Amino acid sequence: MARMTLPNGTIRPFDPDGNDYASLARILAANDPDAGHYEDAVRADDRDWDHARFEKYRWVAVEPDGTVVGFIDALHHPRQFEAWRYLVLPFVHPDAQRQGWGTALLAHAEAFVRARGARELRAEAREDIPAGVAFAKRHGFEVAARSWQGRLNLDAFDPARFGDPHALAAASGVRLVILADEVARDPDALERVYHLVREVEADVPRVTPVTELDFEQWQRQSIERPGLIREAYFLAVRDGEYVGVSFLRRSPGLPGVISQGLTGVARTARGRGIALALKVATTTYAKADGARELRTWNSDRNHAILRINDAMGFVREAAGLDLSKAITPATATGGAPHPDT
Numbered sequence: 272m273a274r275m276t277l278p279n280g281t282i283r284p285f286d287p288d289g290n291d292y293a294s295l296a297r298i299l300a301a302n303d304p305d306a307g308h309y310e311d312a313v314r315a316d317d318r319d320w321d322h323a324r325f326e327k328y329r330w331v332a333v334e335p336d337g338t339v340v341g342f343i344d345a346l347h348h349p350r351q352f353e354a355w356r357y358l359v360l361p362f363v364h365p366d367a368q369r370q371g372w373g374t375a376l377l378a379h380a381e382a383f384v385r386a387r388g389a390r391e392l393r394a395e396a397r398e399d400i401p402a403g404v405a406f407a408k409r410h411g412f413e414v415a416a417r418s419w420q421g422r423l424n425l426d427a428f429d430p431a432r433f434g435d436p437h438a439l440a441a442a443s444g445v446r447l448v449i450l451a452d453e454v455a456r457d458p459d460a461l462e463r464v465y466h467l468v469r470e471v472e473a474d475v476p477r478v479t480p481v482t483e484l485d486f487e488q489w490q491r492q493s494i495e496r497p498g499l500i501r502e503a504y505f506l507a508v509r510d511g512e513y514v515g516v517s518f519l520r521r522s523p524g525l526p527g528v529i530s531q532g533l534t535g536v537a538r539t540a541r542g543r544g545i546a547l548a549l550k551v552a553t554t555t556y557a558k559a560d561g562a563r564e565l566r567t568w569n570s571d572r573n574h575a576i577l578r579i580n581d582a583m584g585f586v587r588e589a590a591g592l593d594l595s596k597a598i599t600p601a602t603a604t605g606g607a608p609h610p611d612t
C-alpha cells in the first residue's frame with residue numbers, strides 16, 4: 272500500500288532494518304514505563320511470530336523531521352483466531368498525542384485489513400488510562416471483556432500461611448512434580464501436559480473460544496518461549512495422570528517480577544483444592560527465587576481463580592479492556608492488497 276501523506280508527516284511501513292525497533296521501544300516506554308517493553312522483547316515477539324499461520328503488519332507515523340512518533344500493529348489474534356478478526360494496537364508518543372496521529376494510524380490499518388476481508392477489529396486499553404478508552408470509543412469500539420492484572424507483593428507474602436504445598440497436594444489426593452524432572456524421566460511427558468493444557472484452556476471463560484494449538488505450535492508458543500521456568504512448571508499427578516498445572520515465567524526487562532502462567536485442573540479433578548496447592552507451590556518458588564512481585568491476568572468472568580487470588584492477597588490493578596468493533600469488509604474487485612510490511 273502506498274505511503275499515506277498527512278499534513279504533519281507520513282505513515283509508512285515499519286522498517287525492521289533501520290532504527291524503527293528503537294523508536295518503538297521509546298514510544299512504548301514513554302506510554303508505560305512499568306510494562307517492561309523493551310526493544311529485545313519486541314524483536315523476540317516478531318521473530319517468534321508464526322507467519323505461516325497468522326498475519327502481522329506494522330506501520331509507523333513519522334514527523335517531517337524524520338522522528339517516529341507512533342506506530343500501529345494490525346495482526347491476527349493468535350488465541351482467538353478468525354481470518355477476519357484483526358487486533359489493532361496503536362501507540363503514540365505522549366508528546367505527539369492529540370494531534371490526530373492515532374486516528375490516522377487506525378484509519379490506515381483499518382483500510383488495509385478491510386481490503387483483506389476483515390469483519391471485526393479488536394483493540395486493548397487500560398481502564399485507568401482515559402486516553403486509550405476515549406480514543407477507542409470515539410472510533411466505534413465497544414467493551415467486549417474486562418480483565419485485571421493482579422499483583423502479589425512477595426516481600427509481604429508468607430506462603431507458610433497456607434501450609435506446605437506438597438502437604439496441601441497430598442490432602443487433595445495428588446502429588447506435585449515439575450516439568451523439568453518429568454521431561455527427563457518420560458519422553459511422552461510433554462505430549463501428556465499438552466493434552467491437559469488443551470482441556471483446561473477450553474474451559475477458561477472468554478468472549479470467543481480459544482484457538483486450539485497443535486502440539487508443535489503449543490511447544491513453540493508456550494514451552495520454548497523465552498522466560499518459561501521449567502523448574503517452576505508444576506504438575507499435579509493422580510494415578511500417573513497429569514490433572515493439574517500451574518507455571519511461572521520471568522518477565523523480560525523486569526528483574527524481580529515473575530508472571531504467573533496458566534493454572535488449571537482437569538475436569539474430573541476440580542473442587543478438591545488442587546489449584547490452591549499448585550498456586551502455593553508457584554508462589555513459594557517465586558519467593559525463594561528472590562522475586563519481589565508476582566503478576567497475573569484474570570478475566571472478570573473467571574470467578575474460581577479470582578477467589579483463589581484474592582485469598583492469596585493478589586491486589587487487583589486497573590482493569591484491562593478488550594474492545595471490539597464490527598466493520599464491513601471491502602468488496603472492491605482486485606482482491607486483497609499485497610502485504611507491504
Ligand SMILES: CC(C)(COP(=O)(O)OP(=O)(O)OC[C@H]1O[C@@H](n2cnc3c(N)ncnc32)[C@H](O)[C@@H]1OP(=O)(O)O)[C@@H](O)C(=O)NCCC(=O)NCCS
Pocket residue numbers: 302360361362363364367368369370371372373374375394395396397400401402403404405406407409
Ligand atoms: C490511544 C492513543 C493511540 C491515541 O493517540 P492520539 O494520536 O492522541 O489520538 P488522536 O489525536 O487521533 O485522538 C482522536 C480522538 O480520540 C479521543 N482522545 C484521544 N486522547 C484522548 C484523551 N487523552 N482524552 C480524551 N479523549 C481522547 C478524542 O476524541 C480525540 O479527538 P479530539 O482530539 O479531536 O478530541 C494514544 O493515547 C496512546 O498511544 N495511548 C497509549 C496506548 C493505548 O492505549 N493504545 C490503545 C488504544 S485502543
